[in-house]
Amino acid sequence: MQLGDKQAFAQIYDLYSDALYGVCMSILQTEDEAKDALQEGFVKIWKNAPKFDASKGRLFTWMINIVRNTCIDKYRKKRKQQSHEIQKESTIVSNMNAGSDSIKINHIGIKDLTGRLEDEQIEIVEYLYYKGYTQQETADELNLPLGTVKTRARIAIRELRKYFDIT
Amino acid sequence: MNIEEYIASGIIERYVHGDVSPQEKQEVECMSHIYPEIKDELDMISMVFEKMAEAQRQPAPSSLKADILSAIDSVDQESTLSIVKESDDKRNQLVTKENNTNRNNWLRIAAVALLLISAGLTALLLSQSGEDNADELAETKKEYRERMDALSKELQDLKSQNDTYLAELELNKAELDILSDPQLNVTRMKGTDLDPSALASMYINPEKKSAYIDTRSLNKLDPEKSYQLWAIVDGKPVDMGILDIAFEQASALLNVDFIENAQAFAITIEPSGGSENPTLEQMIVLGEV
Numbered sequence: 001m002q003l004g005d006k007q008a009f010a011q012i013y014d015l016y017s018d019a020l021y022g023v024c025m026s027i028l029q030t031e032d033e034a035k036d037a038l039q040e041g042f043v044k045i046w047k048n049a050p051k052f053d054a055s056k057g058r059l060f061t062w063m064i065n066i067v068r069n070t071c072i073d074k075y076r077k078k079r080k081q082q083s084h085e086i087q088k089e090s091t092i093v094s095n096m097n098a099g100s101d102s103i104k105i106n107h108i109g110i111k112d113l114t115g116r117l118e119d120e121q122i123e124i125v126e127y128l129y130y131k132g133y134t135q136q137e138t139a140d141e142l143n144l145p146l147g148t149v150k151t152r153a154r155i156a157i158r159e160l161r162k163y164f165d166i167t
Numbered sequence: 168m169n170i171e172e173y174i175a176s177g178i179i180e181r182y183v184h185g186d187v188s189p190q191e192k193q194e195v196e197c198m199s200h201i202y203p204e205i206k207d208e209l210d211m212i213s214m215v216f217e218k219m220a221e222a223q224r225q226p227a228p229s230s231l232k233a234d235i236l237s238a239i240d241s242v243d244q245e246s247t248l249s250i251v252k253e254s255d256d257k258r259n260q261l262v263t264k265e266n267n268t269n270r271n272n273w274l275r276i277a278a279v280a281l282l283l284i285s286a287g288l289t290a291l292l293l294s295q296s297g298e299d300n301a302d303e304l305a306e307t308k309k310e311y312r313e314r315m316d317a318l319s320k321e322l323q324d325l326k327s328q329n330d331t332y333l334a335e336l337e338l339n340k341a342e343l344d345i346l347s348d349p350q351l352n353v354t355r356m357k358g359t360d361l362d363p364s365a366l367a368s369m370y371i372n373p374e375k376k377s378a379y380i381d382t383r384s385l386n387k388l389d390p391e392k393s394y395q396l397w398a399i400v401d402g403k404p405v406d407m408g409i410l411d412i413a414f415e416q417a418s419a420l421l422n423v424d425f426i427e428n429a430q431a432f433a434i435t436i437e438p439s440g441g442s443e444n445p446t447l448e449q450m451i452v453l454g455e456v
Contacts, residue, residue, distance in 0.1 A: 006236065006239070009236075009239065010232070010236060013232055013235065013236075014232075017227040017231070017232065018224045018225060018226055018227055019220045019221045019223065019224045020220070020227075021224075021225050021226070021227035021228075021231075022220070022222075022223030022224045022225040023220050023223050025223070025225055026223050031228070035227075035228055035231060038227060038231060038235075039231065039234060039235050039238060042235045042238075042239070043235070043238050043239055043242055046239040046242060046244065047242055047243075047244055049244060050244050055200075056196050056199075057183075057209070057213060058210070058213045058214075058217070060217045060220070061183060061213040061216055061217055064216065064217065064220045065184075065185040068185065069185060125219070128184060129216070129219040129220075130219075130223065134181070134184070134186040135177070135180075135181060135184075135186060136186075150177040150180075153177065153180055154175070154177060154180070157180065157212060157215055160215045160218070160219065161211060161214075161215055164214070164215060164218040166211055166214045166215060166218070
């Protein structure tokens with residue numbers, strides 16, 4: 001793919017498109033937006049493939065981040081437009097909050113985790129892995145100190161690592 | 168450097184989640200190159216990140232694949248062409264250019280790496296200064312400084328190694344200039360009974376009135392002895408002087424006096440400082456012109 005091989009790109013699409021589409025759905029919640037975001041994301045992946053450096057990280061991680069960022073940009077743009085429409089800049093944040101509160105996490109992955117993780121860690125996982133929030137945004141959103149978010153994120157990773165059997 | 172603390176700071180999670188500044192990004196990449204523990208942690212956290220994405224899997228709309236494949240038809244990959252072209256050019260340079268350019272290149276790469284590391288560490292120091300207490304900070308600083316010192320020393324070593332290579336290269340080039348002159352006459356001087364394996368070569372350029380001798384195969388002498396070169400002109404030995412051979416050097420082409428009408432050349436082993444007349448039983452090589 002890095003050398004402009006479209007066949008390799010198609011294979012990568014087959015391998016990862018469902019997972020990446022799921023990521024888009026988690027953040028954007030509507031099929032149309034998720035579709036647009038996934039297309040935009042894959043075009044970026046194609047465009048930037050020559051810049052991908054395997055010595056610095058894993059391909060799939062790199063791809064997830066490209067797609068996530070595309071979704072988050074779209075999400076923010078949409079919220080901004082809506083808030084402009086109602087002429088109230090100050091509602092951007094609360095709109096974001098209201099929107100994210102309504103997200104229903106109903107994926108198998110998270111359900112299976114309920115026995116493993118404390119509720120407070122599941123909440124962190126939701127924000128960091130499903131909604132695409134940064135640690136700071138998560139802290140702001142949940143009204144928690146950043147340090148608490150960091151600690152919970154680390155505990156969650158430790159548990160997830162065991163859960164996924166990553167050694 | 169306290170790797171556990173670095174990992175516990177959560178910067179690697181933030182890196183994997185794309186939640187870092189460009190400076191922090193560079194720093195994590197740098198640190199994971201230096202410390203295998205950090206690289207392992209980075210891989211582990213990436214795998215969790217990937218598994219979590221897989222857990223969200225939903226079938227993408229089937230029409231999307233064709234849309235995307237046709238969309239990329241009209242999109243050029245960023246700088247692919249220039250990258251390929253550049254590496255081709257570089258390969259050509261390797262073939263055509265002098266070796267010293269290559270050596271300078273990797274030296275330059277080492278210097279840049281060192282700079283990046285130092286920038287990364289400085290950034291790390293700055294970013295941590297708010298969080299850590301003074302003792303830990305001092306200790307971390309000390310460890311970084313030691314690491315920096317080690318790297319600086321390494322760079323110094325590389326530099327001096329490079330200088331050595333360059334000097335050798337210059338010598339070799341000069342030798343090549345001498346030896347590739349079409350006017351050059353070569354006289355092979357073969358070992359005598361004293362040492363049949365000994366060998367020397369005289370290179371005489373009558374046009375330029377210059378003479379060189381290659382003594383590479385001669386053994387090192389005790390300090391109280393010297394090699395002395397003689398020319399035989401009209402049947403008589405003419406003193407061409409003591410050969411000041413630098414045995415440690417890669418190059419062994421010595422500049423000697425030019426002499427006309429020599430029928431033969433010989434080297435004898437004489438007491439240190441040389442003799443007025445050759446000690447024939449100590450003649451080690453002899454060659455007729």
